[in-house]
Amino acid sequence: MNGRIVVAGASMGGLRAAEQLRAAGWTGAITVVGDEPHMPYNRPPLSKDVLAGKAPFESLAFTPKASTADVEWRLGAKIVAARLAERTVELDDGSALSYDGLVVATGMRPRRLRCPGPLAGRHTVRTLADAQGLRDELTRPGTRVVVVGAGFIGCEVAATAVGLGVREVTVVDPLPLPMVGPLGELPARALLKRHEERGVRFALGTGVAGFEGDDRVTGVVLADGSVLPADVVVESVGSVANTEWLQGNGLDLSDGVLTDEHLRAGGHPEAVAVGDVARFPNARYDGVPRRVEHWSIPTDTAKHAARTLAAHLAGGAVELAPFAPLPTFWSDQHDFRLQSFGAPGLGLEDVRVLDGEPEGDVLVGYHVGGRLVGVVALGGHAAALGAAKYRAHLLKQPALTA
Amino acid sequence: MKVVVDMNKCQDHGQCVFAAPDVFSLDDAGHLAYVSDPDDALRDEVEEAADVCPLQAIRIED
Numbered sequence A: 001m002n003g004r005i006v007v008a009g010a011s012m013g014g015l016r017a018a019e020q021l022r023a024a025g026w027t028g029a030i031t032v033v034g035d036e037p038h039m040p041y042n043r044p045p046l047s048k049d050v051l052a053g054k055a056p057f058e059s060l061a062f063t064p065k066a067s068t069a070d071v072e073w074r075l076g077a078k079i080v081a082a083r084l085a086e087r088t089v090e091l092d093d094g095s096a097l098s099y100d101g102l103v104v105a106t107g108m109r110p111r112r113l114r115c116p117g118p119l120a121g122r123h124t125v126r127t128l129a130d131a132q133g134l135r136d137e138l139t140r141p142g143t144r145v146v147v148v149g150a151g152f153i154g155c156e157v158a159a160t161a162v163g164l165g166v167r168e169v170t171v172v173d174p175l176p177l178p179m180v181g182p183l184g185e186l187p188a189r190a191l192l193k194r195h196e197e198r199g200v201r202f203a204l205g206t207g208v209a210g211f212e213g214d215d216r217v218t219g220v221v222l223a224d225g226s227v228l229p230a231d232v233v234v235e236s237v238g239s240v241a242n243t244e245w246l247q248g249n250g251l252d253l254s255d256g257v258l259t260d261e262h263l264r265a266g267g268h269p270e271a272v273a274v275g276d277v278a279r280f281p282n283a284r285y286d287g288v289p290r291r292v293e294h295w296s297i298p299t300d301t302a303k304h305a306a307r308t309l310a311a312h313l314a315g316g317a318v319e320l321a322p323f324a325p326l327p328t329f330w331s332d333q334h335d336f337r338l339q340s341f342g343a344p345g346l347g348l349e350d351v352r353v354l355d356g357e358p359e360g361d362v363l364v365g366y367h368v369g370g371r372l373v374g375v376v377a378l379g380g381h382a383a384a385l386g387a388a389k390y391r392a393h394l395l396k397q398p399a400l401t402a
Numbered sequence B: 001m002k003v004v005v006d007m008n009k010c011q012d013h014g015q016c017v018f019a020a021p022d023v024f025s026l027d028d029a030g031h032l033a034y035v036s037d038p039d040d041a042l043r044d045e046v047e048e049a050a051d052v053c054p055l056q057a058i059r060i061e062d
């Protein structure tokens, strides 16, 4: 097979796409373009063991499969524009790359708070450089930390900061409980209690109005006017899709890249999207396209998208069942783990304790029309294994229809 | 095929067990046990297990 596939984004999604293209029989050229200076590395430890200093930064690198030995890596290079009709992308050094197939794997970047105040001392956690910078500041003696946003990254960073022995950690969120959006009230309440018992403070039900300080942040001003003193601020308030470079091609970029059931973008059979950036319908559920920011998704999407793309470029029809992954997610906080299988978010109206109790290890089930669509375990190792027991059951459930 | 799991990295997630139940298992205490020289016919499964390990602790040495 001749021709070239360009993979935009050199992180987990990009690496898995390159590997899976080879596995799907593509023998043509593959060029992966990524704006970070590193080969693909694993992000979850950035807010956990690596931030804690328990694992070295070097331990994060993925080991690419031997099948990708001839892949060309253009690192430290950013794609600034694409012309899908001409099958060309433009790089920030002014050069252009033409392609036969395109894989969109540009992921997300942290959303930033726009309220007034100095920028220095305010961090996000997405890249190696981010985690290195934050670790340097958290390990200074007597540090007071304010984490803005009680989602999973905020909760993990708060837990890691406590473990590092910082003087004070406060998590701020306009919602009344941590991670209440994805988990629902019962597990979120249990999560709050666990964090508080381990020394994390919370300012919930209040937003951030601004930051105090001249050349560097010294405090976080809350919506009610009160001020939390802070030496370090971590902003974990969600993420924004890196899709600006795809503008002007008639794609739906309202939240990531909208794809069809085979991960193709905008009716272009030669352009697929993988990983965090892909907004795909999941045939296992209601068919509503959603982005899923779980670590399992780059691998799952890459496998399906690579088969779709390789079949198209080989001139064949796509003979795959519609994409229907079982979302899998975990988060390590303090000494406990949150383990999720399926789509809890779809079953928030009907949440039941399946095993245990909220004070200890607990397993929670999420239902739609009486049917289990997701499970979340909170607790020690045994709790996570309890959730795993439901995995096969979730896999066997018939598809939900819209 | 030779399989090596870096037990310093492994945090007993068990994702490898779903992908390759013939090669990886969790013992009664929930700790990982595995076959270090599985049959070559299981290569696809083992590769999948290596992909889905959150700690990237599984190495395949041919």
Ligand SMILES: Cc1cc2nc3c(=O)[nH]c(=O)nc-3n(C[C@H](O)[C@H](O)[C@H](O)COP(=O)(O)OP(=O)(O)OC[C@H]3O[C@@H](n4cnc5c(N)ncnc54)[C@H](O)[C@@H]3O)c2cc1C
Pocket: A008, A009, A010, A011, A012, A013, A014, A033, A034, A035, A036, A043, A044, A045, A046, A047, A077, A078, A079, A080, A105, A106, A107, A108, A109, A125, A126, A127, A153, A242, A245, A274, A275, A276, A277, A292, A293, A294, A295, A296, A297, A298, A328, A329, A330, A331, A332
């Ligand atoms: C701190 C942290 C902790 C996490 N912990 C967990 C966890 O515990 N459990 C879990 O399930 N998930 C976790 N995740 C989520 C998981 O890591 C992501 O889902 C996964 O990294 C997504 O991979 P991706 O390749 O799709 O996107 P990304 O990793 O975002 O990769 C996109 C790449 O493309 C590059 N890029 C962007 N635009 C351009 C451009 N125009 N040109 C060239 N390159 C470009 C980016 O710089 C980046 O390198 C965590 C994420 C973070 C950040």
Ligand code: SF4
Pocket: B005, B009, B010, B011, B012, B013, B014, B015, B016, B017, B024, B032, B052, B053, B054, B055, B056, B057, B058
């Ligand atoms: S998936 Fe990885 S971390 Fe989990 S048990 Fe297997 S080797 Fe260990």
